[in-house]
Amino acid sequence: MQELNVTIPSIPSTSYPIQIACGTLCDLWDRLESKYPAHRKFVVTDANLVSAGHLNTLTKQQNIETFVIDPPGEISKHINTAIAIIEAMEKVFMGRDSVIVALGGGTVGDIAGFAAAIFKRGVKVVQIPTTTVSQADSSVGGKTGVDSTISKNAFGAFWQPDAVFIDVETLKTLDDTQYRAGLVESVKHALIADSDYFEFFEQNMPAVLSRDMDILEKIAFRNCSIKASVVAEDPTEKNKRRILNYGHTIGHAVESASNFDLLHGQAVAIGIIGATIIEKHLGMGDDTRTARISKVLEELGMELTIPKNINKDTLTDLIKRDKKAVNKWPKFVLLQDIGQALCTDGQWAHNVTQQAVDAALDQLY
Amino acid sequence: MQELNVTIPSIPSTSYPIQIACGTLCDLWDRLESKYPAHRKFVVTDANLVSAGHLNTLTKQQNIETFVIDPPGEISKHINTAIAIIEAMEKVFMGRDSVIVALGGGTVGDIAGFAAAIFKRGVKVVQIPTTTVSQADSSVGGKTGVDSTISKNAFGAFWQPDAVFIDVETLKTLDDTQYRAGLVESVKHALIADSDYFEFFEQNMPAVLSRDMDILEKIAFRNCSIKASVVAEDPTEKNKRRILNYGHTIGHAVESASNFDLLHGQAVAIGIIGATIIEKHLGMGDDTRTARISKVLEELGMELTIPKNINKDTLTDLIKRDKKAVNKWPKFVLLQDIGQALCTDGQWAHNVTQQAVDAALDQLY
Incomplete structure (x- = not known):
């Protein structure tokens, strides 16, 4: 396992770890529980992650509130999906102490990160990127955004994740074109x-x-x-x-x-x-x-x-x-x-x- | 005219003026032009401000891109209004250099401030509060938010204004109950x-x-x-x-x-x-x-x-x-x-x- 730390001098007390390893997804939930004992967690993922078995590997079929983006991919990276996630969180009484756990590729991370940025004026988000593009790029750095009917990333916020966990083993199931x-x-x-x-x-x-x-x-x-x-x-x-x-x-x-x-x-x-x-x-x-x-x-x-x-x-x-x-x-x-x-x-x-x-x-x- | 400055030590380079005066709305646009010469302005207001004549006092019938929230009031403080504002800005090619000028009461300020917080990951907003509640409270401090179908302020962000201009004369036209x-x-x-x-x-x-x-x-x-x-x-x-x-x-x-x-x-x-x-x-x-x-x-x-x-x-x-x-x-x-x-x-x-x-x-x- 390798660990990096992102520290942003111009935003006080903004520092978060990026852990890079192989085969760690199966133990990650326990680590999240010990890192955030007093916070309720809400998982955002997509249908691809469910069918690849990664959601189950992460949550081990525990009864955890989850929003599955379907269809997966850019087509769902729309303001309406962010709204649907937030209304789902409201329905189960998630509060400002929520931690959104984003399991998936770039679109999951962007949508979940944006939802975290604007839910009740901002809650924590943990990124678990599972694709080459999200592990390389979008999970780190706090850019979040969703599209309008007119253009890409018309809605967005800078919202740094609280932690990033990269398990390169998740790339094994990724479709070759992706x-x-x-x-x-x-x-x-x-x-x-x-x-x-x-x-x-x-x-x-x-x-x-x-x-x-x-x-x-x-x-x-x-x-x-x-x-x-x-x-x-x-x-x-x-x-x-x-x-x-x-x-x-x-x-x-x-x-x-x-x-x-x-x-x-x-x-x-x-x-x-x-x-x-x-x-x-x-x-x-x-x-x-x-x-x-x-x-x-x-x-x-x-x-x-x-x-x-x-x-x-x-x-x-x-x-x-x-x-x-x-x-x-x-x-x-x-x-x-x-x-x-x-x-x-x-x-x-x-x-x-x-x-x-x-x-x-x-x-x- | 009295002036206060809001300085937030924990957010570097966040400092903005609040000017309090009587009868200054008619000269304000010129001051905005000289304060933001290179920025395109987009006014967000509501139907009450239009009928009270305040929009005209501010813009003097220049051809300025404007979004009029209608009906005015809490009923329009919904995510759909923020989306409509942002799509209106996209249609006239507003960029990241936009300044949103919020002329109105608390709901105008909240909606316009939220739109500013999430439009292309954040643009400047100037607050011109025109009601007792917004002059007292909501125009200062950067709390923005809109309602979901389920609850109040389900969506929101902390987004400090770039300046606040209070003209107490605008209170003359305010309905007595308000x-x-x-x-x-x-x-x-x-x-x-x-x-x-x-x-x-x-x-x-x-x-x-x-x-x-x-x-x-x-x-x-x-x-x-x-x-x-x-x-x-x-x-x-x-x-x-x-x-x-x-x-x-x-x-x-x-x-x-x-x-x-x-x-x-x-x-x-x-x-x-x-x-x-x-x-x-x-x-x-x-x-x-x-x-x-x-x-x-x-x-x-x-x-x-x-x-x-x-x-x-x-x-x-x-x-x-x-x-x-x-x-x-x-x-x-x-x-x-x-x-x-x-x-x-x-x-x-x-x-x-x-x-x-x-x-x-x-x-x-």
């Missing part, structure tokens, strides 16, 4: 912050794809280290935290425009290539860099072009609605080099003209 | 924190009821001073801030059970008398104290008994769902004396048996 797409966030971490980590992917892809547990623990640890250090410096994304959005501005738009036919990671992979095109256009990237990045993403099985059925004007419209948009056109995170996000005059997000983005979109088709 | 009921929060402030202020009410009631502007400025200043000092010490209501809930545990239940036929202040007045009965039961109160408090509340026109059509079991059930409830029965704020909330072993909220509350409810009928 598994691979989730690793795109890990590649993104390598690209923005750690060139050695990127080389690790270049050198170890077969072991990664065969789900070698030692390799997965290493990946989880590396991801959480990068994420924790960025979040500690800038918890509410005023500046540096934006680097975590590398590839996401175009990625989010593609994901939305595909009506979630594309997984988050699949869309972000396209967005990453979009960013490398913009970098080249601005004179910062080169073909070798693009080729190395494309190769790793292709080995993960990612398609690096925008599906033909997605309309370009729809994408442009969605990019305008990006939640980080100021004056209707968002800034972009760019790479200075593999392992190093670009910082200019202290700023980590950059103005890119709509023309440059247009040109990148054209190349992505 | 005006009087809102002053109950001011009496509550006096009861928990300032015996001189309570005597001020005992001595100046005719001027208060005739809406003497000088008196109203004094009241606003006194209220905000008390509120700001309590909030600064305990922004997220871990302990001392609970004293602001004096009279509210029974009060909220009565308000809900009346289906909002009773105004918040009318219900809290009943809750305050409920608290004095509990205090007497516990050997802390006496008949003189109860008589002084009853007299001031009656001079405000408050009925101090629970309407006969409200079922006692419904009230008990609602008290159990109080958001501060731990183990299903909430703690109560009590007075040690007029002007002094009771603190025992460092705790400002106290265990009171269900029997004692039962007995108090019986006396209130």
Whole structure:
């Protein structure tokens, strides 16, 4: 077992542990009971976790109040699901002393975290991520959010978890497409912050794809280290935290425009290539860099072009609605080099003209 | 013009001004423009403010994006209204740089503040309270919330305003029942924190009821001073801030059970008398104290008994769902004396048996 601690200097008394291990889910409930003896627990999970047996492994069929998100996935990451969770908690008289236990992937964590942020002005949430994307990314850092009928993450809050427990063994049951797409966030971490980590992917892809547990623990640890250090410096994304959005501005738009036919990671992979095109256009990237990045993403099985059925004007419209948009056109995170996000005059997000983005979109088709 | 500053030591860089004046609404928009030159503004108000002419006084018929809550009042303080506001902001491409300008009473402030807290993970909100209850209480301190179909303030967040502008002249157009009921929060402030202020009410009631502007400025200043000092010490209501809930545990239940036929202040007045009965039961109160408090509340026109059509079991059930409830029965704020909330072993909220509350409810009928 490895343990990291996320400490956020700018938010007093905010510090929480991330435990990374293999095969610990079956003992976790006892540890939660001893960590939170006086708190009532409420589990939020989804139908996939139930059918994979993970909910039972966690709660051992004890009679614990549970909300099962069904259907699982992005389609349920809507404000109505958060409302349904909170009304379910009210019906069983959960109070401000509640602890929400989020067992599942990124959407479970985002929805449950948001519900925790706004239930009776905020209750504790423990994250137990069970997918590559949530173990790499969304379970750490306190970003929570759900979609409106109009756009992604229209509703959200920064709400740090009280603890994060990662059991990489849960990845064994993950569907291969989900598994691979989730690793795109890990590649993104390598690209923005750690060139050695990127080389690790270049050198170890077969072991990664065969789900070698030692390799997965290493990946989880590396991801959480990068994420924790960025979040500690800038918890509410005023500046540096934006680097975590590398590839996401175009990625989010593609994901939305595909009506979630594309997984988050699949869309972000396209967005990453979009960013490398913009970098080249601005004179910062080169073909070798693009080729190395494309190769790793292709080995993960990612398609690096925008599906033909997605309309370009729809994408442009969605990019305008990006939640980080100021004056209707968002800034972009760019790479200075593999392992190093670009910082200019202290700023980590950059103005890119709509023309440059247009040109990148054209190349992505 | 008087100005106070709310500084919250436990939340770094959280400090905001409260300006109290008479007749300043007509110049306020220019000041907002110079305070937030690079931010797009979005006004949230309600139909009462439109018909009283205050929206026009503020915006001078400029073409400013505005959401008018209709019908006004508690009935619209529902999660669906917050969702409608946010979707309206999305439709006009508001970004994270938005400033929500909340013009109105407590419900406008609560809904708009909550929308600001959760729109794209949080945007600035400026509060311009226009009622006795919001000028006294809800505009300061960052408590925001909306109701679910099941209970009051089921959804909420602590989200401090960026500035508060109080123009007591807006109180001139306020309906008399609203005006009087809102002053109950001011009496509550006096009861928990300032015996001189309570005597001020005992001595100046005719001027208060005739809406003497000088008196109203004094009241606003006194209220905000008390509120700001309590909030600064305990922004997220871990302990001392609970004293602001004096009279509210029974009060909220009565308000809900009346289906909002009773105004918040009318219900809290009943809750305050409920608290004095509990205090007497516990050997802390006496008949003189109860008589002084009853007299001031009656001079405000408050009925101090629970309407006969409200079922006692419904009230008990609602008290159990109080958001501060731990183990299903909430703690109560009590007075040690007029002007002094009771603190025992460092705790400002106290265990009171269900029997004692039962007995108090019986006396209130």
